[in-house]
Amino acid sequence: MALSEVAFHTGVGDKIGYCCRLLRKAYRQQARMVVAGDAETLTRLDQALWLFDVRSFIPHRRLAAGQAVPPALLRTPIWLMEPGARPPVQGILLNLGPAAVPKFESYERLIEVVGLDEADRLAARRRWRAYEAQGLRITHHAQEGQ
Numbered sequence: 001m002a003l004s005e006v007a008f009h010t011g012v013g014d015k016i017g018y019c020c021r022l023l024r025k026a027y028r029q030q031a032r033m034v035v036a037g038d039a040e041t042l043t044r045l046d047q048a049l050w051l052f053d054v055r056s057f058i059p060h061r062r063l064a065a066g067q068a069v070p071p072a073l074l075r076t077p078i079w080l081m082e083p084g085a086r087p088p089v090q091g092i093l094l095n096l097g098p099a100a101v102p103k104f105e106s107y108e109r110l111i112e113v114v115g116l117d118e119a120d121r122l123a124a125r126r127r128w129r130a131y132e133a134q135g136l137r138i139t140h141h142a143q144e145g146q
Helices: 015-028 039-051 118-133
Strands: 005-012 033-036 061-063 078-081 092-095 109-115 138-142
Touching: 005 015, 005 118, 015 033, 015 039, 015 078, 015 092, 015 109, 039 078, 109 118, 118 138
Parallel strands: 005 109, 005 138, 033 078, 033 092, 061 078, 092 109
Antiparallel strands: none
16 A cells, blocks of 8 residues: 555644544444654553543554564554564554654654644644655645644
8 A cells, every 4th residue: 555645744742632632532333553753652542541531542652663463453543662672563653753754754644743832843844845755745734733
C-alpha cells in the first residue's frame, strides 16, 4: 500500500492528550495505528492511554527494538513503537518524534503531531520540506494550542 497523505497537526499544546484523542477516534473507526517516538514520550503516552477515558479502554501495546510479537497479539490495533522496532501492523503512522520514521512510505497515512516548542516546530519544518521534495501531498491542521 502506498502512502496517500501526510497530515501535519501543528500548534498542539498538549501532544499526549491530543494523541490520546486521535487514538481513541482511530480505535472507534477500527483503524490500525503505529505511534513512533522516543522511549520517554511513549511511556507518557502509554500511561495516559490507561487513564484517558474512564468509560472506555483503548487497546494498545508497546514494542521495543528487537522485541518479538507473539502471533496472538497481532490483532492489537494500536502499537507504541520505540526507535528501531519493527512494526507488526501497517495502516496509519502517528509520528511524535523529531525525525521522519524509517520506511514511513509503507503506511497508508502519516500524521505528524507538532507542539508549541520551537525545536519541535523547526524539526517539523524540515520534515515537511523533505516530504514535499518527495512529491507527497501534505495537509495542514492548525490546532492553536489545543
